Amino acid sequence: MAGEPTTRNTPDDRTREDVVSAALGKLDLDAKARLLAGRDMWSLPALPGIGLRPLVFSDGPIGVRGVRWTADDPSIALPSPTALAATWDPELARRAGRLLAQEARRKSVHVLLAPTVNLHRSPLGGRHFEAYSEDPYLTGVIGSGYVNGVQDGGVGTTVKHFVANDAETDRFTVDNVIAPRPLRELYLAPFEAIVENAHPWGIMCAYNSVNGTSMSEHHYLQNEVLRGEWKFDGAIVSDWMAARSTKGDIEGGLDIAMPGPQTVYGEALAGAVRAGDVDESVVDEAVRNVLRLAARVGILDGAPAVVPESALPAAVDGQAVAREIARRAFVLVRNENRTLPLDPARTVALSGAAARDARVLGGGSATVFPERVVSPLDGLRAALPADALTFTVGADPSDELAVADKGFELRAVCRDEAGNVVGEGSLPGGQVQWIGDDLPDGATHENLHSIEVTGTFTPREDGGHAFGTRGLGAYTLKVAGETLFDGVQPMSEGADPFEAFFGAPQERGRVTLTEGEPVEISLTHTLAKNTGASIRAVMFALTHLGPQRDADALIAEAVEAARTAAAAVVVVATTDRVESEGFDRRDLELPGRQNDLVRAVAAVNPRTVVVVNSGSPVEMPWREEVAAVLLTWFPGQEGGAALADVLLGAEEPGGRLPTTWPVSFADVPVTDVVPVDGELPYAEGLFIGYRAWEKAGVTPAYAFGHGLGYTTWEYESVIAAGSVVTVRVRNTGTRTGREVVQVYLAPVADTVERPVRWLAGFASVTAAAGETVEVAVDLPRRAFEIWDETVGVWRLVEGEYEVEVGRSIADRRVSVRVRR
DSSP states (O other): OOSOOSOOSOHHHHHHHHHHHHHHHTOOHHHHHHHTBOSSSSEEOOBGGGTBOOEEEEEOSSSOOOSOOSTTSOOOOOOOHHHHHHTTOHHHHHHHHHHHHHHHHHTTOOEEEOOBOOOOSOTTOTTGGGSOOSOHHHHHHHHHHHHHHHHHTTOEEOEEEETTOOOOTTTTTOEEEOOHHHIIIIISHHHHHHHHHHOOSEEEEOSSEETTEEGGGOHIIIIIIIIIISOOOSEEEEOTTOOOOHHHHHHHTOOBBOSOSSOSSTHHHHHHHHTTSSOHHHHHHHHHHHHHHHHHHTOBTTSOOSSOGGGOOOOOOHHHHHHHHHHHHOEEEEEGGGOOSOOTTSOEEEEOHHHHSOOOSOBSTTOOOOSOOOOHHHHHHHHSOTTTEEEEOOOOSOOSOEESOTTEEEEEEEEOTTSOEEEEEEESSSEEEEETTOOOTTOOTTTOOEEEEEEEEOOSSSEEEEEEEESSEEEEEEETTEEEEEEEEOOOTTOOTTHHHHSOOEEEEEEEEOTTOOEEEEEEEEOOSOOOOSSOEEEEEEEEEOOOOOHHHHHHHHHHHHHTSSEEEEEEEOOTTTSBTTSOOSOOOOSTTHHHHHHHHHHHOSSEEEEEEOSSOOOOTTTTTSSEEEEOOSOOTTHHHHHHHHHTTSSOOOOOOSSOBOSOGGGOSOOOOSOBTTEEEOTTTTOOHHHHHHHHTOOOSBOTTOOBOSSOEEEEEEEEETTEEEEEEEEOSSSOEEEEEEEEEEESSOSSOOOSOEEEEEEEEEEOTTOEEEEEEEOOGGGGEEEETTTTEEEEOOSEEEEEEEEETTEEEEEEEEEO
């Protein structure tokens, strides 16, 4: 799966172990305890006495933000993890990982906090876009490719969130109650596969509990399963603020408590050892794991890095890789009468606010700031003749204020309590997010009393402009000399602690402005002192919403433009108030009047193409009324360029669905993401995703594995020999194409409770028009096994199996029987 792991038992491995042991022997208790605790938001402390430099972490998984959460320090933004999984290509995932390692090294980052390999248990999961798939096998394969790629570049990974962080509601406190079989066969399975096939250098534990025990303290899952059964030899780091118990965490297997400087390790851990509550040998094992990680990334003197500078992969063009992944991830789910590809010589009417202001990534800790973003409008304008494209807004997915962006020229001024300026910094947008010690020069958390976001705003439109804030605390907002707000925004009861970043913007007032005439703007935020927060951070935003035109009039404009065009392209999207870290979704509806826009345009143009810009499934009630539907996920910074490639036929849409898309929310088999009395029972057991859809006998809109291209395929034969299945396919179309050959196992007469069928393997083939190719797919033993709850082991279920091969779980073309 996904190539060879990046670390083996080599002479360099043995040298690293010797250096680690020697370094450990030089440390006293206080130094050891200090090493296990974050020194700040993103790093562990240096220990010069043993030649150890600071170990730096950074969020991922679609880009490396670095220690500064700001647009001043841009990052390559790749497509979302759902998009990467939609490529069904572990080698492409490995290339993505190599690019991210290159970015990490550029930003002096040693460990990437990625990938996320939790499952799509329910489409309501708020971070659905940040995880790969509903299927554990596909997740494990793509995740292995990603981890191998990052570590090819000498940068560590932390596979997360171990385990069962599959929803956001009450994520800090929820106890997910999961029976042993689904826990092993579904939720642990991707982690196990990645440990086996990619040898990750780190794992991140989740906030939640599993079966009554917090994951940071879960001795059974972290020590007995992860380290014992699977032989994981990396470091386990807490999710940020997940570590809550000194004794429970260290004895439960947690090596690193992040962030710092306030943690349950450090002085508290040294004190627990001296008091006899914790054995020092347990601390020593955790320190050994951290030193091993440091040695692998090359920051422990005397220990050879796993990947020395001379062996780093060749430099990667980030924009090119982002564009390639995007187009390979786009899933064409409908294409009536060969509407796509479009003729570049004919006219196109483009509509949808998301075509102009694209959503290229999901909200939350996955956020990075790319140097450029190519929207669908940008991409099509660059690819089509000037007179071939028209654009109308048609419908806006959001009527909420958004972080100040276009038309704003801002800076941040930091003042102390006496009003003296202690620091200034540039501010490319309206978001201030200074975490840890990442403050403008001269400003410290001790002397910082207020921050003024100040500058000018030049409107793009005449009319009433709304202004507001996002975040907690005291604010004074002035626009064009008028005070719109002077007050305090409190935290709502029971809110996620990250509400300051993820919370809804609050409108504070409206001002009538004239297009092109700049006005002065000022937002002053006064900080609350001694809040007791474990993270030292300044996070708030100036927000804005332009004049809101009549929705019916906007749709009418789009209809008139589409009426006379050769083809119409409508871009619909979710927003960061629909899909983000910190909360779950309540339904699968597209926000705003977007469904009305699609139906109105389709009524006047039979060649209407809908581009769906969402990270996870949405309802598409118009899907059979339009000519084509293309799912682009959150496509990363080059999404618009990739879209033009695919719509105009320069490239084929290469994606296949990594998760099932329903007709309506009412059909979804697993929708329970809200705990009751602190518990969330995974009552569906083994049946999530396509497993649940087939058990329920309900037909979705588009099945797992589905995806069309610009050519056609015939499956000619399948032969099984031992554990290998050989499939012959022929390209029966008129152009070269790529096919994902999918192999499913179905027991002929089952003796245990199992799904009707499940994915057991897959492979990609490329063939020219008329060409026949063969591909061999290995069926792993695990595909025929179940977790036997009575004795706690994997057991082969003997008997006959139908090996079904095809284009999706619902489009199986050839089969052969095997006996195991």
